[in-house]
Amino acid sequence: xxxxxxxxxxxxxxxxxIASLNCTYSDRGSQSxxxxxxxxxxxPELIMFIYSNGDKEDGRFxxxxxxxxxxxxxxxxxxxxxxxxTYLCAVTxxxxxxxxxxxxxLQVTL
Amino acid sequence: xxxxxxxxRHLVMGMTNKKSLKCEQHLGHNAMYWYKQSAKKPLExxxxxxxxxxxxxxSVPSRFSPECPNSSHLFLHLHTLQPEDSALYLCASSxxxxxxxxxxxxxxxxVL
Numbered sequence: 001x002x003x004x005x006x007x008x009x010x011x012x013x014x015x016x017x018i019a020s021l022n023c024t025y026s027d028r029g030s031q032s033x034x035x036x037x038x039x040x041x042x043x044p045e046l047i048m049f050i051y052s053n054g055d056k057e058d059g060r061f062x063x064x065x066x067x068x069x070x071x072x073x074x075x076x077x078x079x080x081x082x083x084x085x086t087y088l089c090a091v092t093x094x095x096x097x098x099x100x101x102x103x104x105x106l107q108v109t110l
Numbered sequence: 111x112x113x114x115x116x117x118x119r120h121l122v123m124g125m126t127n128k129k130s131l132k133c134e135q136h137l138g139h140n141a142m143y144w145y146k147q148s149a150k151k152p153l154e155x156x157x158x159x160x161x162x163x164x165x166x167x168x169s170v171p172s173r174f175s176p177e178c179p180n181s182s183h184l185f186l187h188l189h190t191l192q193p194e195d196s197a198l199y200l201c202a203s204s205x206x207x208x209x210x211x212x213x214x215x216x217x218x219x220x221v222l
Contacts, residue, residue: 004152035211043213044153087170088153090211097166098211101152 002025004091007103014109019076021104023089026070032092033065033072038103039085048074079108113137116201116214118200123191124222131186131217133201141207142184144176147216159184160207191221 005024012021023037032051036044050063050072051055062075072091076083086103093099114135123129135142144156147150159165160177173195175187200213200217 006152032209036211044211046210049210075175090153098155100145102150102152 003099004089004101006089006104007100009105010107012107012109013079015079015081017079018081019072019079019106019108020031021076021087021106022071023073024071024078025089025091025092025093025099027091027093028067028070030067030070030091033063034090034092034098035061035063035074036088036090037085038088042043042071044052044088046088048106063084063107076106079106081108081110084108114201114203114212114214116217118217119215120218120220122220122222123188125191125193127191128187128189131199131201133184133186133214135182135184135201135203135212136213137205137212138160138180139203139212141204141209142178142181143202143211144174144184144186145200145213146201153192157186158207159162161220165207188219189221191219193221195219196221206213206215 035048037047038044048063050065056063060077064073069101087103088103117132141160146154156170157176164176177185198216200216203213204211
């Protein structure tokens with residue numbers, strides 16, 4: 001079982017819709033959760049982090065964490081073509097090791 | 111300059127060459143990292159330095175040799191690489207180990 005699992009996509013959503021990106025993790029002791037955005041040919045950029053169960057909102061982005069079910073998700077409201085990128089989920093598991101998923105490629109269509 | 115800067119952006123080398131990647135962070139962070147990113151694979155942590163001391167080495171082959179002379183600079187010395195080492199090499203820094211990472215622009219390495 002992969003430590004951090006994401007659907008590789010592509011996930012295609014129309015402009016203005018809500019994009020929902022999901023991530024599951026295997027280590028129940030995981031404590032910190034991060035979402036990075038990576039445009040093609042660029043390096044990853046941190047866009048959201050969450051430490052506690054529930055929702056955390058920042059502008060059009062909402063991170064959702066459910067530790068009991070071991071998943072974390074990222075919602076992007078009012079999706080724009082500029083949101084088209086690969087979104088990497090990263091989890092700090094036991095012993096503070098940060099583990100990345102393979103990423104989900106998002107395509108926002110006009 | 112701000113953020114994390116990496117040089118060179120692109121590097122082509124033969125298997126017998128020796129080259130070095132350079133990373134500099136201007137964020138006042140305490141930890142620096144080297145990651146390898148290959149197609150279809152998750153980011154792979156190679157090395158972590160905290161306050162200039164190596165705290166993690168993820169079973170990386172000895173043909174990769176890191177150097178951290180101070181908290182702002184990180185190098186990755188390369189020698190006798192293999193074609194499968196071709197990848198994007200990313201430097202990152204954070205205030206605390208394994209916290210929020212700030213990445214440099216990366217070095218796209220091709221080994222012929």
